[in-house]
Amino acid sequence: MADIEAAKQAAAIEAVRNHFPENPRFVGIGSGTTIVYVVEAIKNCGVDVSRVGFVPTGYQSKQLIINAGLVPIEFDALPDDVMIDIAFDGADEVDEELNCIKGGGACLYQEKLVAMRAKQFICVADHRKLQRRLVTKWPTVPIEVEPKAARQVMQRLRMLGSRSPTGIGPRIREGHMAKAGPIKTDQDFFIVDAPFPHPLLIADDLTEDILGDGEGGHWEVEQLAKAIKDINGVLAVGLFCGPTGPEALTAGVVGGQRPVACYFGMADGTVSLRKAREKRHSIVAKYPPLIPVHSAEVEAVVVDN
């Protein structure tokens, strides 16, 4: 097994071992490649899951649940006022406060629905995903957009300063080899990938005051999520940056839920755990100058596998 795959699997086993409840009623299952190992670990964890309803976050996730012999239950079939006991999902990038970029697999809207309905949201990833701040290695914020509004949304994103260091603006995600033209999400919407680059990489002329606070262009994660979500035609923003735990459900749809814990499979075969603590101020980018405005609100624990 390639190192990265082994890292994902190790993180998944550790996450399930530490968090899978003894007698859950509903469990959320995210999308992507890492979640495959989570489902495998659930199957092997020794808990009787025959009466558990597994809530998918899209087509791929539902097929994964069915193929594993688990029982799927659609999000809109959940009884009112019942929370999902726990939701597991991957991420494209995770910062020190456990804010996440998600949507690399184009499933962010349902992922956010499920994460926000969960009492606990657990993220599982490999070491490539762990960065000091968002939009470091993962270059864009994925945004799910109603197709008719897409051009207008991209224009508004450019006005917010979305432009890569090489001058490339937001783009509708294409299918490349798999499909000619834009890919469609499970909602039949487009994904727009919007660059909001690291401050050290961007040009001076991008320092406009997008938030109107008179302090120059700075993108605090939740404010950026809100500024994007406020654009007409945007269904969901691939920034998961709200509160953790059950209060995420009532805190508003913009931020979604930050994971309460994130397991990273490391290159040396260990698994690193980061737990969320109360959040103060976390930035995607602030420029100029680049000033660290917060200290890490997470603790790192290395778990030998």
Ligand SMILES: O=C(CO)[C@H](O)[C@H](O)COP(=O)(O)O
């Ligand atoms: O948000 C997602 C799908 O939209 C995935 O969770 C994210 O892309 C991580 O995927 P992988 O586990 O394959 O790295």
